[in-house]
Each structure stands twice: as structure tokens, then as C-alpha cells.
Amino acid sequence: MSPAELLERAPGVGGGLPGAALPHRGDGDGDSGPSRRVINRFGLWLVLATLSMMFIGFTSAYVVRRAAADWVALPFPSVLVWNTLALLASSVFLERSRRALQSWDLPGAQRWLAVTGALGALFAGGQTVAWRQLAGMGVFLSSNPHSSFFYLLTGVHLAHLACGLAWFAASFIRLRRMAYAPGEDGLGLFAVYWHFLGALWAYLLVVLYVL
Numbered sequence: 001m002s003p004a005e006l007l008e009r010a011p012g013v014g015g016g017l018p019g020a021a022l023p024h025r026g027d028g029d030g031d032s033g034p035s036r037r038v039i040n041r042f043g044l045w046l047v048l049a050t051l052s053m054m055f056i057g058f059t060s061a062y063v064v065r066r067a068a069a070d071w072v073a074l075p076f077p078s079v080l081v082w083n084t085l086a087l088l089a090s091s092v093f094l095e096r097s098r099r100a101l102q103s104w105d106l107p108g109a110q111r112w113l114a115v116t117g118a119l120g121a122l123f124a125g126g127q128t129v130a131w132r133q134l135a136g137m138g139v140f141l142s143s144n145p146h147s148s149f150f151y152l153l154t155g156v157h158l159a160h161l162a163c164g165l166a167w168f169a170a171s172f173i174r175l176r177r178m179a180y181a182p183g184e185d186g187l188g189l190f191a192v193y194w195h196f197l198g199a200l201w202a203y204l205l206v207v208l209y210v211l
Helices: 003-009 034-066 081-101 106-134 145-176 186-211
Strands: none
Touching: 003 081, 034 186, 081 106, 081 186, 106 186, 145 186
């Protein structure tokens, strides 16, 4: 008998009592049915497409401005290496949390999701350290065009990461309250957004220091 059938037959769940409902299921962080899941997923991809277009616009402006005579190459803050590793590792642990939830391992899902949030917060703190490192070198927002783009792009990314951390907090609370049905991918939409932030960060490093 499958886990879903066990839930349906258990007293007080599904068919055990009249009017009782199965635990919430789905991959939409609060969706109540297939149509709501489709809407949530479409809305998320629309947001990500908008963000992508915005950063593509930033990149175009960066490439054009980089050809100017007053361009000064920006030093590479050493903390960015650790920031990048922390953010990439957070995506790995998020995937472990998703697999644990799908495998009915609720303690494991909570544990790995907590690690994801901790690494995300570590990245945010590390970014402020990177700005301080640059300030210690005498490089500020208005120092030169390269520094202006660095502060702008990393600042906008950090703002969206803050939104991701807020989503993480909401997801973690829901997971603790068992609002996501084991065996389902309740963290799916959050994972899409979080992985996008990781990929965007890698893209920004290439733009700022490789192009």
C-alpha cells in the first residue's frame, strides 16, 4: 500500500473521519490545486524573466561604458570566493532538503533547509564584508565606472537575495508546521528562485571580472 493510501485510511486523515482533509500537497508553497500551482509557477517564471531582462540591460550598459577612457579595473575582494562557495553550497543543501521531503524524511528536510538559509545569510553578510574591503582600498560607489557597476549590480542582487531569505523563512515555518505533504515537492518554487539567484551571481562575477 502506498504512503498516500495509508494517509487516506488513517483515522482522522482523509477517509478516516467525515469531512477530514488530506495534508496539503503540491509544489507551489501554498497552492490549493492544480490551477493555483500553474498560476504560481507562471508568475514566478514571469518574475525571473523580468529580472533576467533587467540584468541583460545592465550588462549592455556595462559593456558600452567599459570602452570609455576613464575605466579603471576593480580589485577583486578575496571574500567573494567564500561568498560564491557559500551560495553554491546552499543550492546543494536545498536539493538535499527537497529529496528528503519527497522521501518522507521530515527531520532531514528541516535540517538541510536550515543549512540552506544559514549559508544564504552567510553570503549576505559576506557581501557587506566585500564592500568594506573595497572601501578599505579607497574604492567607493563613485570612484570610477567599474566600481559604480560593482556596487549597483551586487546591491540589486543582494536585495533579491533578501527576498529569497524571506521566502526561505516562510518555507521553513511551513515545513516545521508540516504544511507540506511528505512525498511531494513543496519546496519546488522556492528552489527555482534560489537556484536562479545562484546562477545570476555566477553570471555577475563573469561580467564584472572576466568580460
